[in-house]
Amino acid sequence: MTSLMGSLEGANSGKRESTNPQEEEGKKQPHQQVNRFCSVRYAMAIMIHGCNLIIFTQISSLSIAIIAMVNHTGQSNQSNVSSEGYPGATPDIGVPVYDWSPEIQGLLLSAFIYGSLISTVPSGYFAGVLGGKKIAGFSMLICSILNLLIPLAADYGLGYLFVIRIVQGLLQGMNYSALSAFWPKWAPPLERTQLSTIGISGVTMGNFIAVLGGGFLCDSPGWPSIFYIFGGIGCVYCIIWFSLVYDDPMNHPLISDSEKEYIASSMTEQDNAPTWSLPFKAMIKTMALWAILVSNICRFWLISNLTTSLPTLLDSMFDLDFEKNGFLSALPLITSWGSMTLGGYIADFLLSKKILRLITVRKLFTFLGMFFSSLFTVLVPYVDSTTAIVFLILASTMSTLCFSGFMINPLDIAPRYASFLMALGTTFMLISGLVSPVITGYFINQDATGWKNVFFLSSAINLLGMVFYLIFGQTDVQDWAREHKITRF
Template identity: 70%
Template sequence: MDPLETANTLMRESTNPQEGEGSKEQHPKVKRFCSVRYAMAIMIHLCNLVVSAQNFSLSIAIIAMVKHPGQSNQSNVSTEGYPGATTDTGVPVYEWSSEIQGFLLSAMIGGTLITTMPSGYFAGVLGGKKLSGLSLLICSVLSILIPLAADYGLSYLFLIRIVQGMAQGIIFGALPSFWPKWAPPLERTQLSTIGFSGLTMGNFIIILVGGFLCESPGWPSMFYISGGIGCIYCIIWFSLVYDDPMNHPFINESEKEYIISSVTGQVPDKVKQLTSSHTASKGLSCLEPKSPDNSSSWSLPFKAMIKTLAFWAIIVPSFCRFWLISNFTISLPSLLDNMFELNIKRTGFLSALPLISSWVSMTLGSYIADFLLSKKILRLIRVRKLFTFLGMLLPSLFTVAIPYVNSITAITFLILANSLSHLCYSGFMINPLDIAPRYASFIMGLQTVFMSISALISPIVTGYFIKQDAATGWKNVFFLSSAINLLGMVFYLIFGQADIQDWAKDHRLTRF
């Protein structure tokens, strides 16, 4: 029998790695830290950090970009036909209404909605390295061009923001495609969370340094620095990042065998022996599922996918959780200002504190989750549901209480609710890697789409409540947000699964 066919036969008889059974017997003990797979997680973390910093830069810079009432124009240059005036420091300022500012800040979300889901599909076909790297380069160059576009006019700035959002959407859709090939099941939560947490860390850094950069040398420096760092990082990205462990030049053989055997169903040693020579001669990069006809195409069983409750158990709580999160990030500063006469934007560290605490929560939660799995304390589905339960119930309780407490307690509850909600990254947020590793990038892209839709709808509903009655409006806002969040939690607890779905199963040894 052909070695490839024999390996496929043995693989079909192997156990499902999702519950972590038999891992100690199947694989040699391979170090985690200072390993190539953890280096890959850090590379993805830094990519997300750069992207989020570029994304959030306008939110900080726009305060200095807009000409406020009473601000004089010290420029000797005529502004006729030229949309920007300058201050005495030579930094341009603009007369943008609050509506225009809102459209500018949300333009990137529109671009992200266009490309996130398609990029999740194409990342499964082409791999995430090229898609993410090229998109990061485009996004970085556009970030450098933002000050110039603002001088030329709003239409140019809107166009750059939309295209930049499209590029970031490709990155968000493509990055999850690394984990089915790089992350062993017992380390999947840690590795993916390290990558995800770069988004939070990027926002944290830009909040801390953004105010100083806007003051001196001026708001354009935020875009020049974040864009320049992104361009430099693209060189590092294309030099050190690889789509799969088989093609990575710096990985040792023991780690390579450990990763491949883990992600392909804990292949027995006999399979390794049968496939090693064939892999070397034919260039097989991993045991990656392909279409049933053994062709090189990458099919998408979309109809079967949307008929599966396990799929909707990921999408529904994603929408529900982000409804609550968007109120944290968009509406809550206004709540503290209106109800408690405390504007948390006045203190950069206080504004950044929920972000760093969320980063700690994500990281600590991922280590606890993988510890529970590696020690066989809980099965995978129990771990996912436990962290979903904690990450959605506790924030809902804290949120409901916010309108009834003083300002200090409200800020404390805000930080706790926002931080604990990030435990969901060890719950349903990475569940696509469990139920359909082959299509994880597409499903996670779809998650991002639904979260973006939630972020667009939630502020509108909040504004409706506040406009009707400011006194009771905030209470209604947080009761509704908590109820929606709890609905998503209950939906996942009932319908969430961790077994690979039938439409995602395929056990053939194929090329990438």
């Protein structure tokens, strides 16, 4: 590990002295740090955490409820099952049950991804200029209302349900991108990693709550309650959101003068003023940006296989019963939440204590997140079932350390365009998430070694992304992201 850190330290030794505000702040420290945990900026991180949590419980609701919604998963009949009193209801459980083929189920579950692909990048662009509060708030509100309408849409027909899922995907893409726009103004450089990981960890917590709580709600009072409860909570949360969230700390009515001064003084070296122009030509030529994008593709290839294929894998390889399968599928989500939050704290601690340089921290956490997730994954076919499950959980958990590595890197290299670049990275991830399950399906349908091939390929792609970032990743603010180096849109 010592040699690794030494090599990372020397990766950019031939470059000019870093002008990154995080490193400059660590050297100068001209202002006194305000208490972190009794502050408005950390309250903002918790609010963003809650927003991510709500959106992703709603997005994940269908993947849990569909098990109870479908009468016979193997049937090809796509029409609703009708019975007396309530179309689709069956007397034994009293809630609608439908005959949807596995193909229809797959399309329903993936429909939101296509919506997200359309809205993520434009939303990141507009949020970077206009701010994220309204975009995130209104997208969460509409998504919550649509969640309340899902049981009704399912009863009226598949077409209505497909439309709602696609629109929810559009809104989810808008929300996720808009939330990135807060950090260039709210996060002091030495707290940037921790604040952003607190916010983004709401994604894994939301998925965990949906997986764990959804099963109980399906059992009683029935699957429609999942959509009513999570949708209703989202509507109530929107009232809190519009009351307490502000795009700029200077405008927040509850922030203290000392905290306001601390945030403002920590940003003095940072070029983060909003602008409508985007230097596309310069961006395309920047290897530091490609390092982030390629790493996003490669990491999510592995993660999408671990998350979307884990229940199937546990069933086909280890023949686990439904209850154990559900619990083990949810366990990596809560361990990932802890790893993500702890990783952000450790990264900022290493920076604030001047133990490591910023470039070293980003590459170190990228290495830890991608190397060990690949290592644990590739070993799965060679161990017993208990050890294999432990390795799969560790692979998902370790991978979240990348949130303190390359995934937050856009805030380092281009604070001015951070929300746009993060949205671009998310889009690359979504494309990877669409392609990898297709390749996985091809391998597992070939022969008995299919899962082994899936693990090898996923691990190799993940390692490729790690190596690419270790070679080309940077943390210096790029010239095109500075105030006087902008080309027209």
